[in-house]
Amino acid sequence: MRLVMREALLVFRRAPLLSALSVTTIAFSLFVVGLFGLVAVNLERALRDVAERVEIVAYLLPGTPIETVTLGVQDIVAFPEVQSATYVTEDEALARARGELVEFRDVLRELERNPLPASIEIKLKPTARDADHVNDVAERLTGFGFVDDVRFGRDWVEKLDRLRQIAAAVGLVVGTAFAIVAIIIIGTTIRMAVLQRSREIAIMRLVGATDGFIRRPFLLQGAIKGMLGGVVAVGFSFAAYELINRWLIQAAFFSREQALAIVGFGTLIGLLGSATSVGRHLRRV
């Protein structure tokens, strides 16, 4: 094992330029993937914030007794899709209207009778914030005898759905394309490193080295290059994020797990790239 380690590290000392070149190439390929990942992360977050506002309001018939409402709220909270249900009394509704609709303050103050109905405001769980679930829950709400009317932004929820679908499709297609390009570039880089040492490989075989013995330092080396490339790529992404944050918009960076995933992806491609190109090389000679 120590020998494998030594052989793998020797390459960095003996061919520093080529090693640096392959690490840089890997870093830039992964950087492109990382940039796209940043866009995806921020888009996802923005959509999640918007979806947060998905809300259903059930207006109650005037004069519904509080006991009925309390029981109703309990029933609604028991729906699997529902995160919370809040009872808003007529008075609270009026107070809120006074606070929010400043221009109508005078009108609202002069009212003799409160025209606003009491309501139950329902928030859905994150997984249920799409048109199908919203429609479903709204329908069930109309079934309650004390519910007068159910409101939610039907058009708005449907548009949000569409937006999410588009984002997911684009993310999948573009992300896959970027990943494939990165894999090809990294694979080629590693293959070059293997070809550069084909003479050495031939000599190793002549003196009786097993294929496994020849392969191991290459695998380790590929993994190290991929890992270094991944670390540099995360560094570049962070720099890009800092710039965007300072000059353009408030953005979010990868979570620790996502950053580790990029480094892991690089390591994995480095490893697999070495495995396939050394394997192909060994089979051919």
Place this chain on the structure above:
Amino acid sequence: MIKFTNVFKAFPKGGLALKDVSFHIAKGEFAFLTGHSGAGKSTVLKLVYAEEAVTSGEVRVSGFNVAEISPRDVPKLRRRLGIVFQDFRLLEDRTAEENVAFALEVTGARRTTISARVMRVLTQVGLAVKAQAYPRELSGGEQQRVAIARALVNEPTVLLADEPTGNLDERATRGVFQLLRDINASGTAVVMATHDLDLVRQAPYRVIELQEGALVYDSAVDEAQDPAAAT
């Protein structure tokens, strides 16, 4: 030790590189393999160290049935052989000592064993003082000595040499040849492919001559005047 029986080798693009070649080289023997370039000398050696596969016939090398050898056993076979080439085939970015040690490292030998044995063979080929030199700092003759040291370090039963003096001047040729003779004198069989007939005449060793892939002369057989033994 090395036994070829009715060996045929076809070129990948058609034609025969070897036609019905049979011979037996005994333990501790020194044999020249002669013939013009393209006669099949290198092919014979490549079949011995399983670089190429036999088309038909049987090749046996120190207990291995090379014609049917599995890829897993090829490294084991090669560790029993020492191989030397015209172009030395040293690793340019390693010192003489590291080049020799390399052949032992691949076998998984222990560090202490390695350094002791490396110094011993380098001394044997007369290069102990240049152990730290890189190939580019050595003359052709010296590089070939490093290659021979590398071939010897695994204590092979046979040393295969493919035109080992082809790139050397006369003085270096004599030195390297003498070294091969010394190695043979200490018990290792040597098979040396060469087209240098002066060298062949200098020594009383067995000569196997190939012409266009066929064995046309074998001193061990023809001088004994027993043609039946050739098959």
